[in-house]
Amino acid sequence: NAGVMQNPRHLVRRRGQEARLRCSPMKGHSHVYWYRQLPEEGLKFMVYLQKENIIDESGMPKERFSAEFPKEGPSILRIQQVVRGDSAAYFCASSAGQGLREAFFGQGTRLTVV
Amino acid sequence: AQSVSQHNHHVILSEAASLELGCNYSYGGTVNLFWYVQYPGQHLQLLLKYFSGDPLVKGIKGFEAEFIKSKFSFNLRKPSVQWSDTAEYFCAVNPIQGAQKLVFGQGTRLTINP
Numbered sequence: 001n002a003g004v005m006q007n008p009r010h011l012v013r014r015r016g017q018e019a020r021l022r023c024s025p026m027k028g029h030s031h032v033y034w035y036r037q038l039p040e041e042g043l044k045f046m047v048y049l050q051k052e053n054i055i056d057e058s059g060m061p062k063e064r065f066s067a068e069f070p071k072e073g074p075s076i077l078r079i080q081q082v083v084r085g086d087s088a089a090y091f092c093a094s095s096a097g098q099g100l101r102e103a104f105f106g107q108g109t110r111l112t113v114v
Numbered sequence: 115a116q117s118v119s120q121h122n123h124h125v126i127l128s129e130a131a132s133l134e135l136g137c138n139y140s141y142g143g144t145v146n147l148f149w150y151v152q153y154p155g156q157h158l159q160l161l162l163k164y165f166s167g168d169p170l171v172k173g174i175k176g177f178e179a180e181f182i183k184s185k186f187s188f189n190l191r192k193p194s195v196q197w198s199d200t201a202e203y204f205c206a207v208n209p210i211q212g213a214q215k216l217v218f219g220q221g222t223r224l225t226i227n228p
Contacts, residue, residue, distance in 0.1 A: 003157075004157075031214075033215060033216070035218075041220055041221075042120075042204060042218040042219055042220035042221045043158075043204065043216075043218040043221075044218075045215045045216070045217065045218075048214060048215055055214070056214070056215060091157070091158065093158075093216075102160065102163065103216060104160075105150075105157045105158040105159075106157055107156065107157040108157060
């Protein structure tokens with residue numbers, strides 16, 4: 001009865017490196033959402049994906065950030081050429097269907113850029 | 115702009131005190147409303163949710179919230195807090211007519227002194 005699984009829990013990257021964050025949704029869930037939580041701030045929506053499709057990426061920075069949710073395997077949030085301002089907690093949530101009546105969150109990946 | 119506002123950034127109470135955390139939103143249409151709690155180092159957990167019907171919603175751990183449509187508010191309450199309620203609390207809104215995503219308030223950090 002695993003919930004939403006995110007890994008790694010903690011990720012340290014040097015400026016200019018790439019960060020790859022993984023999210024496995026709950027069993028049976030085909031909708032995935034990524035959120036970013038900056039220090040002392042609330043959660044900001046980044047992107048909403050269904051299997052093999054990006055539905056809403058209105059919260060994604062225009063450059064360096066990308067997300068995918070392939071037919072097989074976890075959803076990946078990829079940050080290229082990380083900068084110190086990318087340091088944050090990144091949360092993934094999943095839901096069973098449309099309407100977002102209940103979203104289950106993972107434990108997050110805390111990215112630190114040094 | 116459409117948004118979710120939590121009035122209190124940091125609330126400090128003694129055990130057994132009563133709690134009320136404010137949440138207001140600015141969406142004009144029908145919304146689903148949520149309160150999430152984030153204990154230190156953990157993922158977000160759903161406390162309660164409102165979709166329709168009785169505007170007084172009861173959640174887990176003795177929490178409740180009241181939806182007042184005329185005030186666009188969904189305040190969280192608990193009659194008597196415990197030290198274990200120390201956490202961050204997030205109000206979230208899903209605008210049903212809009213994109214499928216949760217929009218979060220900035221969060222309220224609750225500290226309960228024993």
